[in-house]
Amino acid sequence: MDSTIAAISTSSLGVGAINIVRVSGPEAIIIVDKIFSNKKFITAPSHTIHYGFIKDGEKIIDEVLVMLMRAPKTYTKEDVVEINCHGGNITANKILELLLINGAKLAEPGEFTKRAFLNGRINLLEAESVSDLLEAKNENARKMALNGLSGKTTSLIQSLREKMVQLLANIEVNIDYPEYIDELIITKENIEPTLTEIKNELQKIVSESENGKLIKNGINIAIIGRPNVGKSSLLNTLLEEDKAIVTDISGTTRDIVEGTITYHGINLNFIDTAGIRETKDLVEQIGVKKSKEVANKADISILVLNNNENLTEEDKNLMKELPKEKSLIFINKTDLETKITEFKTSIKIIYGSTVNKKGIEELKQEILNIFSLNDMSYKDLTFLFNTRQITLAKQALKNIEHVIEENKKDIPVDMLAIEIKEAWENLGKIIGESYEEELVDNIFKRFCLGK
């Protein structure tokens, strides 16, 4: 890490009033000094701001404010200089170009953060969060990334690990001092409550984290139903644009059409599907097969039914196939005469019409209700939210569930201790307190490390 790197740190769209070009590394100050008019800059104390011009030879490029931050109290723990220049891509690009000409290297994506990690300023989890922050797709995702960064996730995991350590310590004392009968004797019965408590907390973390994943990536919603009930119209109404082809001839929508809206800070990704029904038309068969696949992969499904028609056998079959906790029924065309026969289902029903846009708002609301995501914007978003973290938490949960099961079968405590320790280590890997090679590898892949 002897090189000095530079990059435009503000958005690549360059739409703001100012842009920031950041330089980090042992020669950051010297390189900037070569193109900066203010001659007091190079000897100035750390953490000061300097006014002047960026010059290409004699030619003035921009009027700027330059922040000087000497190592080690900087983001990367190296010398860092940030040049605040005027907005627009042209100026910032020109300044960057000058820096590169004068000896800086163009920073790879995430390289400032990589240096911050390697220089010991941030831990792996924080590094992971920074990269998540950079990739954040909406406000809630950004908030979650920030929480990861502030160590909120870390302290949550740490308190759980502490509980496990206490349980393990009790078991170990019993094993190493077997004849001290005055100490709490570990029995099948008295470890059960602690294990259950740990299990419940882990379950909470895992399920909230699953929500976290939804917040980050959005909820995938499949719109299904037999042909010509208004699936594409519903999608268009939701997206408020004419993306899917709408016709009266049944079976025209063969491709899966996606569209995303942000509702209460959550991305809703809608997937249209061709009408699901048994058909002899080969092209349509592919469409139907694909639809079922998509519906299976989606986080939830909306079954669209036609208010103006009798319920068919197909409708009934579809209803049976849907998991009730991850489905909604939208009865469309309430502007027309009600011909639909009465039926019983435990799936939540919303009545509405794409023609007069009734029930649409309610439908969106119910989608969030399914995931209890309504008040998300007010919540403390303290979750694990990348796949690596969630997988480890799930693994820890699986360990503890297995321990509880084995404990019931009278498996001796020294065996149970093995798996409790495994759970403890899995949680440790989340927060970088156990060394995990895969973690280092994974993160460095994201940060493009290497020669």
Add this chain to the structure above:
Amino acid sequence: MKYEIIVVGGGHAGIEAAHIAAFKGHKTLLITMNKKNIGDMPCNPSIGGTAKGIIVREIDALGGLMGRIADISHFQIKMLNNSKGPAVRSLRAQADKVTYPKNMQEALEKTNNLDILEATVEDLIIEKDKVKGVITADQNKIFCDAVILTTGTYLKANVLIGSENTPSGPHGEPRSNYLSDNLKKYGFNIQRLKTGTPQRIKASSIDFSKMQPEYGDNRYWTFSFDNPPAYKINEQQRCYLIYTNQNTHKVILDNLNKSAMYGGYVTGIGPRYCPSIEDKLVRFKDKERHQLFLEPESLYYDEWYLQGFSTSMPRDIQEKMVHSLSGLENAIITKYAYAIEYDAIDPLQIKPSLESKIIENLFTAGQINGTSGYEEAAGQGLIAGINAALKLENKDPLILKRNDAYIGVLIDDLVTKGTAEPYRMLTSRAEFRLILRHDNADLRLREYANKVGSITKEQYQNYLNRLNAIKKGEEYLKETKLKITEDNKKICVENQKEIPASTETLYDLIKRPEITLTFLEKMVNIPFSEEIKEELEIMIKYDGYIKKIYKEVAKMQKLEEKMIPKDIDYQKVKNLASEARQKLEKIRPISLGQATRISGVNPADISILSVYLKKEYGKDEQK
């Protein structure tokens, strides 16, 4: 007279070192300050205990003496932790303090190539950082090729009772005054450690009727893999359990400032795992009582050992303390409890082979390395003896890994983490303890022992026979099905067990947690010995857990194989935390695996080091 190997000290470490070096055919001299004290047990009258019992089994598997001699010298033996799972079972024997040293001395006398000399070693002969011999107090120079120091608690020892501080070894034996100063001169970091021992009580003054007896096991056990039991179950002696009470606590707390520890008379650091009674009271204020055990020291004299009551209080307070205990109201104290302070070296200055990093061919083992306990000392002594011999034979040292043996864990901990207090082995120190069991010590270690030549042909054959019997037993269990006869159904119902399907083999059935071999034996003939049955039952029943451990072992080995180049310059590894850099520079771990175990080196430092190694040395060179 020239020897190949000289062992300094005749305690549990010295005995094993001298015996195995001589056994391997090297002309060996054991120098002790008092021949009569060879194999002496200055503290508790027992061999084994949790984790320690497994070390004794390992010593036996590797050809050491401790297990064999304990087997013929005890008057009670029991398996601890029987109910807590196979990984933590461990034997403990109440060894006779007269018989044990006597049998040990006889065994050494019978050992070829071994001479014993009564003398005090004051200095080493060193040429070009290589040891060449020892110099005794009478300025006698004895030359040799390798030296093993097993000086126990004798280096500049001070015995403390209350404010009395007497320069002396245990039992009023003379101490070694000069050796540790000379070691310091050669560059060893000397640290001061402390341990203690409780009172001895005259048997005839004890009212045993007020105490709860503790018996030996009702089945036969041996530490040794080669010898049959030499005792009779019904001739075992009892120990007794008693408790401290509020009066005891009042006496101690009222006089706390008179104790050597709390009065500020001790500078050494004592073991947390074996605290004095005043430590226990101060640290666990809320406990209403503490457990104590009364154990006979020998069948040949009438003193009992009051386990758990070690203290550095003055004599008059000790009288009051002992008399406050139920059943000891009129007890006569034959020896007062005392604390003992002594010099030890910093184990970070020794290699995993137990050879010094500073002086070539100099090995250290036992309390001088900062450990506590007879078994820990003996285990190290054995390894130091084997490795000194291997060094002279120009062979690679025997380095047991953490997944091979408790002895491996012990030495790795010492040379990687160092120790600030006397180190005692605990099962919780062994992360792979499920595969480091009492029952399989021979399976783990006899191949190594055979390779380094530390066991006899017969001992190796015993192991091969057992291995074969296990294999045959496993086949039998896999081939044999339980016949579901009316009688067998009845037995299942009587024992509240599900009636198995007729297609299931015995092997399948044992996998079920609720079905034991003992239960199956009620219905089907299982034709092998108790030991083989035990071995197979553990292997089959806990197979899933054992596999899990092997996975962990593989993970560790992967890191263990990532060698750190010997000439690595840690100054060049940027961004290491400064504590980590200091520790790495001092310990110079041989692998990334060893580096992960150094305290003060965090996972983040390991990540940085791992990245540095990848970048600087490339993938191939790490292999």
